[in-house]
Every structure is written in structure tokens, then in C-alpha cells.
Amino acid sequence: MNAVSASVLRAAARLALPVGALAAVAGAFAYVGAVDPNEPGHYSACPLLRLTGLYCPGCGGLRSAHAVAHGDLPAALQANAPAVLGYAAFAVLWAVWVFRAARGKPTRIDPTPVFLWSLGAFVLVFTVVRNLPFGGWLHP
Numbered sequence: 001m002n003a004v005s006a007s008v009l010r011a012a013a014r015l016a017l018p019v020g021a022l023a024a025v026a027g028a029f030a031y032v033g034a035v036d037p038n039e040p041g042h043y044s045a046c047p048l049l050r051l052t053g054l055y056c057p058g059c060g061g062l063r064s065a066h067a068v069a070h071g072d073l074p075a076a077l078q079a080n081a082p083a084v085l086g087y088a089a090f091a092v093l094w095a096v097w098v099f100r101a102a103r104g105k106p107t108r109i110d111p112t113p114v115f116l117w118s119l120g121a122f123v124l125v126f127t128v129v130r131n132l133p134f135g136g137w138l139h140p
Contacts, residue, residue: 018094025090029068030069037063043062046058055138055140058083063075063079063080064077064080064083065087068084078140
């Protein structure tokens with residue numbers, strides 16, 4: 001085996017995990033894109049919504065993913081805007097992962113406690129506001 005072949009094999013091995021992760025996410029989006037969550041009976045209802053009538057932070061996430069899979073960004077944002085932000089964050093982090101893996105550099109994501117607390121506060125505020133009377137525009 002020559003040096004070029006060995007280099008290509010090492011690069012392929014480094015990219016196997018990010019490509020596998022993308023395949024799993026793409027498969028999930030393809031399934032949700034094909035099986036419409038807006039039609040009753042395809043997916044089970046959110047347990048929190050069913051038991052309490054309250055929307056959890058994930059309510060509307062499947063509808064949002066379905067809309068993204070069909071290229072309907074306004075519908076996706078209306079169903080669950082934080083989920084769309086999560087999809088975009090995944091895309092950016094995945095791209096960073098691929099570029100670093102291709103160069104043979106480790107990818108370490110080490111969020112600060114301030115970032116994690118801020119993210120938690122955002123999700124909490126989003127959840128509370130979408131369940132208040134004036135937050136009806138945030139309902140999925």
C-alpha cells in the first residue's frame with residue numbers, strides 16, 4: 001500500500017463517524033418528511049400535553065422537522081422556532097466536525113456554564129410564555 005492510499009484510508013476512517021451521524025439525522029428527517037405529523041394517528045401525542053394540556057418545549061418539533069424537510073421555513077418556525085434553531089446549530093456543528101476531522105484535528109465542544117445556563121433559561125422562558133394566554137402565537 002502506498003502513502004497516498006494509506007492517507008485516503010485514514011481520512012475515510014476519520015470521516016466515518018460524522019458521515020454516520022449525518023446519515024442517521026438525514027434518515028430521521030426523511031421519515032418525518034414522508035410521514036406527516038399533522039395527520040392524526042401517525043405519531044403518539046406528547047404525554048405532557050395529553051395529561052396537563054400544557055405545551056412542552058418540544059411540542060411541535062415533529063411538525064417543525066416536517067416543514068423543514070419540505071422547505072417551508074415559515075411553517076417550521078411557527079411550529080417550534082427553537083427546534084429550527086437547533087437544526088441550524090446541528091448543521092454548523094456538524095460542518096465544524098467534518099472540517100476538523102478531515103484535517104485530523106480533534107473536535108471538542110466545551111460549552112461554558114454561562115452558555116448552558118442561558119440556554120436552559122431560554123428554553124424555560126419559551127415554555128412558560130407559550131403556555132400563557134398572550135403566548136398563543138407560540139403554540140404549534
